[in-house]
Amino acid sequence: MSFLAVTRATLAKDLRLEWRSKDAINAMLFFSLLVVVIFSFAFDPTAEESRRIAGGLIWVAFLFAAVVALNQTWARELRNHVLDAYRVSPAPADPLFLAKAVGNFIFVIVLEALMAPLFIIFYKLRPLGPAWELLPIAVLGTWALVVNGTFFAALSIRTKNREIMLPLLLFPISLPALLGMVNATTAVLTGEESAKFWIALLLAYDVVFTIACLLLFETILEAE
Amino acid sequence: MNYLIAAYIATWVIHGTYLTILARKYSKIQREIKSLKK
């Protein structure tokens, strides 16, 4: 059971299940739409300064959608105790984590792909800075939320109120990444500053926590 | 001046609160030990 084979098999299984019962993704897409509309009502899109805070709005909206998606990460494994079946098998723990994290990443990117255009339309956003930088910012930022989110979702399986525990663990630790995403996006939208530092920070954050998650996932999976 | 005093008092109120929490926890344990001894 090579690392890659198990990762690919687990990811393929998750995507197939997600594709087969599309109710989860549809509910999430509708939720994201609601979040965008609510934000547009809460923060007047026509005002000039909305452009300045659009970076923050977009990422807080993405954060909401991500947390709701991340809370479902292990739902299917817990339903029939399938996690026990995985733990009893000789397959290592890290591929399971990586497959779940990548699965979440794809899931959240799909949500963002829906939300971003809506924000652009509602807020009439036109990036003044180098627009291509928005891509690495989105990828690195989403991975920063998803890698720790998947890990903390596994950590909070064995706590009393599981749904609230995930954000409680995820948000404090994600503050530097959030600062990075918001300021990088704002820098690109307003074109006044360079987003280079923030992108570097996000990269460092992703590297540090991806390694930490891979090293420590087995420890918490085995914690009965 | 009163901001200065306020800050110093606040410091000791915070430490004091924590120490009373510990004291209450200590007495709860004492009661449990007594009931165990019976």
Next chain:
Amino acid sequence: MKRGFPILAIVTALLLSFGLYEALIVAPTERTMGDVQRIFYYHVPSAWTAFLLFLINFVASVTYLIRRNAKADILALVSAEVGVVFCTVVLVTGPIWARPVWGIWWTWDLRLTLTLVLWLIYVSYLMLRRFSTSSQTPVMAAVLAVFGALDVPLVYFSIWFFRTQHPSPVIGDGGSLDPRMAHVLLINWAAFLCLAWLVCWTRYRLEVVQREVEEAQSLEALLEGDGSR
């Protein structure tokens, strides 16, 4: 070691009162801010003590993950809890100091913001310990502590850069420090370190006794189980 406790208690009391006297009376009054600057002698040492306690928590958590000994786990819990208390002091004295000097309660000053984030991280750590229903809570708490510690440099650099882009008033040294001021600062820091040591020692003993009591209760349930069969 039992004998050492009262000695430490006396030393702490002396240092604290001496530090208080020095800070309020002896230390020179700062030219621009006036007497309110004396909050500095409580605010800054509390922050240093808190950071030191979180460092101890990190070391204890890593030790626990390697050796899984209960001592390291209890030390991690204790240092986190007492660290949060000192952090709270910093987060309360900071705004009280900022208000008269800059007319605002909160400023995204580097040290204050870093303390706030650390406070959030270690409160979530304590919450995980309380809400966990697993029999392996210490393992999960230790893992979270490692994540929290890895986060600190990232928090520092993100706030540091954020502040260079959006400069805001600085709570703190304010230029070169008058040697006499530095002297008072160090005395108070020594006092706070002793206080932290004293409180940690008490909380540690308390936790040990609590776990022994829980152990005894579960054994009693055991005997009851056999007895009533």
Next chain:
Amino acid sequence: MSGVSPIIVADAVIKQFGRFAALRGVTADFSPGRLYVILGDNGAGKTTLLRTIAGLSQPTRGTISVLGAKEVKTVRSQIGYMAHPSLLYDEMSGMENLRYFAGLYGIEDDAVAEKRCREVISLVKLDPGLARPVGQYSQGMRQRMSLARALLNDPKLLLLDEPFSNVDSHSAEEMAGLLAQMRDQGKTLLVVTHQPAILESVADEFVWMDAGKIVDRTSKLRGAQ
């Protein structure tokens, strides 16, 4: 029983969940090639013992060695585990489930995996071609598919937790016959159940548990306690 080294050795195993002690000092040896039935009322610690042997739960105190290994992780490829919950994905068909788990047990080659899955599904007398998702199976069929999953890697040691629970009697008898067949092939089986009668004729030994301890071991179902 004399010369053969035991397949499982438990030494004063204690498992505490907070204040509740599920296992209160279990010391026992289990020999290979035998079918053990573990009995006892709820809370006796049957499931906890099985999960500890399977490596799903670490003992609070005491040690347990399975297939000669202190670290259960190293021998997982030789252990089959079946629990009361189905351990299968409801939205996938039986074959899809097993193909996924075959990958976890290192059977990556498509043809080999397909053949192996068909074998075990037929072994439990189910139709490999059944496309219906497991969620729509009857409880009896689901338990059989779960047993098929546990047999996938042809394990030396089979740990079954309540395999017969609310399973129709016909399925139960067939499963009992299958378990006996496994034992005859040299596998070791530990079956936790509230319906020992089903295995009365085939079991080698009955292990009685109460309040977290093994209180009796008999070769016959009657005449215990």
